[in-house]
Amino acid sequence: MSEPLCFMMGLFKAVIPNDRQYSRRHLWLQESGPGRYRVGFTAYSVRLLQDVYFLEWSIDPETVVRDQQEIGEIESAKAVSSMFPPGAGKVLSFNPQLLNDPSGINAQNYGSGWLYEFEPAANLLSAAEYVEFLNSAWQDAQRTIKGQVNES
Amino acid sequence: MAVSKVTVVISQGQGRNPVRRQLEEDIATMLLTEPGVDVSLVPHLYDMSHDHTGLLFLRSVPGNLIVLSWLYDRAARWTLDRTGVRGHEGLSLLKSAEEDAEDEDENDVVAKNGIGSVNVPNRRVYAIDLRCSAKAEDFIREVRRIAGENTVQTVELMSWIGGTPKPEQLQRYLQPERMLEARRAFDSGHATLEDKAVLPEDTGRRWYPVIDYSRCTNCMECIDFCLFGVYGVDALDRILVEQQDSCKKGCPACSRVCPENAIIFPQHKTPAIAGAQGEVGGLKIDLSKLFGGDSGESAIDMAVKERDRELLLDGREAVGTSVGIKQKVRDEIDQLIADLDALEF
Secondary structure, eight states: OOOOEEEEETTEEEEEOSSSEEETTTEEEEEEETTEEEEEEOHHHHHHHOSEEEEEESSOSSEEEOTTOOOEEEEESSEEEEEOOSSSEEEEEEOHHHHHOTTHHHHOTTTTTOOEEEEEOSOOBOHHHHHHHHHHHHHHHHHHHHHHHHHO | OOTTOEEEEEEOOSTTOHHHHHHHHHHHHHHHTOTTEEEEEESOGGGSOTTOHHHHHHHHOOSOEEEEESSOHHHHHHHHHHTTOOOEEOOOSSOOTTOOHHHHHHHHHHHHHSOOOSSOOSSEEEEEEGGGOSOHHHHHHHHHHHHHHTTTOOGGGGGGTOOOOOOGGGGGGGOHHHHHHHHHHHHTTOOOHHHHHHSOOOOOOOOOOEEOTTTOOOOOHHHHHOSSSOEEEOTTOOEEEOOGGGSOTTOOHHHHHOTTOOEEOTTOSSHHHHTOSSSOOOSSEEOHHHHTOOOSOOHHHHHHHHHHHHHHHTTOOOOTTSSSOOHHHHHHHHHHHHHHHHHOO
């Protein structure tokens, strides 16, 4: 495996490994079988979330989902968010380890803290393309986050 | 018996957020030794089903009641009202974030239009948002202030409820120390059968609208808009949430179409929908936009989209704006869009 890429979020270095693919929803996808991918949060997402306290899925396994469909909810020390799939496709099964204790997301986001298995119907990004996307979207992302902080 | 007694009920947070757990425990522990104050813990207010022992206990509490919960005070107050725990609104000096004097004035105006609650007993219910402060002392100080404020009220107050004997299943709520101990054991994974017996029944996360009757004008927009049969009317023709479990998890569409902003979804990420006063920013950052959500639409657009999505998931047909949206509102939207177009951004 080649050297992982990284993206600087201010002083924080978000590592983006080369051994998998990515989506613009800040998720990684790694093939675990034919047409079957494990999906997890990238270091970028985990950094924004920080300690995850709560994770809940609102759909059942084996559900066909469209892009931007809400499939669950996550709450952490810093943030709340709806969960969205990497794109259109089919959610096959959820990581049972996270169901009772979602802290695995923080401990091993690129490993045992994977979220679900997925059959993507859309194209995926390479690590380099994802980092490029992060670079282009960083200004906007900061504005989104800081805008909300200032309001409160 | 202490005639000026105040009961403090702590509605526990969802999940096992250690910071929240600690604050709940600190407050409960400090109140255990507070004279004139009884303290209890119940599961999250919004999640308890109608016959949950925690709610039975809350309904059995006589006299003035202070409820501390991880909800906006307005959301907590009307969730209590809905479950039959009523009283005149006690005013706390600890307010949910982002409220200020200006909002208060606005609320007074709004309150005049609302149809109000019914069968309100002569006592006060104080709802306090646990997110107001990270320090237990702040809550203790406020409980003392409220207890002081209510010293003149006496026994006759309790006559409406009578000295209800507590059934055995409610005993656990009268032993907060034991419950805290069991909770600690549970959190550390060492709960014994005895520990589990004193903990309340499990609750799952629920999702349903809560009506703020101080704002609701009984206009029936919600019942016309919702196509899932959540709303109904009571014997007095007042709107009510009749089939709460028919509500579609995550869908706050009716709240968006309510002209008075009287429909609260306490668990929604948008503070204005979750019961915050006025239009305010969140206590936590909402990352949905970064993680793939939609944005930049009008409330009605979003409501229509949310409703269509739920209809399709139910195997029904999407109806767009053709059902349950007053023509007036639609005209206003058309006008707004025309105005915006004219501005040529």
